[in-house]
Amino acid sequence: MGDAQIVVGYDGSPDAAAALEWALAQAHRDGRAVRLAYVFEWLTVAGWIGPGMTPGMWPDEQARQQVEELVRKAAADAAAAHPDLTVGGEVLDGPPALVLEECSTQAGLLVLGSRGHGGFAGLLAGSTAVSVTAHAHCPVVVVRRDAPSGTRAGHVVVGVDGSEHSLLALGFAVEQACLRRVPLHVVRAWQPGREQWTGDAPDRDAVLAEHAAELDEQLSRYREAFPDVEVTVEAAAAAPAGLLIDASRNAQLIVVGTRGRGGLRGMLLGSVSQQLIQHAHCPVAVVRER
Known part of the structure; x- marks a missing residue:
């Protein structure tokens, strides 16, 4: 990831969609590329539920493919809607807060939704957003879906x-x-x-x-x-x-x-x-x- 990129923590949740909307508007202002980052983490905890899973299941290749398709489609849709911007996406492995903090070392700006899907499955639960803002190596913008617009007046x-x-x-x-x-x-x-x-x-x-x-x-x-x-x-x-x-x-x-x-x-x-x-x-x- 280049130093000038805007990295968006993305998990397909409404708040993550709002964060992506904000990041795209920001990219129009400063000319940066936008990259979506989905942090894929599986824990051996009773009751853990991930994409494509039900309680008691172990993660499989199909689940990861679903995540990769989610990110690919979101990045493709954003690129199609904003043809003058460079938009890409990737799936990363590890604890969400730590991985996003590592992403921030090479990003110009990190944009997060305030919450993800919730529970263990949420990429950007409130605790993750708070942790990343406290330890990131670049400015972090936290966006809630009820105030998402990058073109909001004021x-x-x-x-x-x-x-x-x-x-x-x-x-x-x-x-x-x-x-x-x-x-x-x-x-x-x-x-x-x-x-x-x-x-x-x-x-x-x-x-x-x-x-x-x-x-x-x-x-x-x-x-x-x-x-x-x-x-x-x-x-x-x-x-x-x-x-x-x-x-x-x-x-x-x-x-x-x-x-x-x-x-x-x-x-x-x-x-x-x-x-x-x-x-x-x-x-x-x-x-x-x-």
Whole structure:
């Protein structure tokens, strides 16, 4: 797989179909090839059910052929509908999370559905999507079928707290806003610490103004490099996850880093990105350093 490819975790589920739809729209913007990856795993667990199987059966060659045909047809249909794109597919063997993480070492972008078929048979059960976003070596976009469209109207939102990971997310978000020709909305959440219960509580308006000024400073290089991208800044006293989920309502993409500063001050904790994967109203991009 080439470095510029968009890899889509695909198992034929509705969420995987939504992920493929998103990836194809993205490929039209940035000119990348798209490759579907089905991770084929059989476990010797009582009650395990795979494609073409019933409980108590062992996997056979016919089951694998069905999987290969599923991927071949999905890739062929996508290529026929998008003749200007390069679309292919493959079946890989092993634990889904580990295999997809390995795929990410050679991909430019990894796109997943938030859930697969469910149970052991689901390629992209929620736990797999969360694990891959935490450990992938390239940006990961998680798409739910109720918010799949790569052409959805709205702006790009990014959560920034000044940490290294959030600044990587900011760079990715600016590029996406430029590609999509939409505004960028930069969000920073602040939650008072223990001082709010003492007489030393900081002035809320002053603190928020300070955070907004810091965001403006961090954005200066991007405003110069991407002068056509309209940028707005929001600093709010709120829980990070709730603020970002609310911001996703009118967005076509929300971008976060894998982790922030930690503690209550952290804007982009792992738990926040996980909550976005489950509850955001648009696709979620999770960015980390390669």
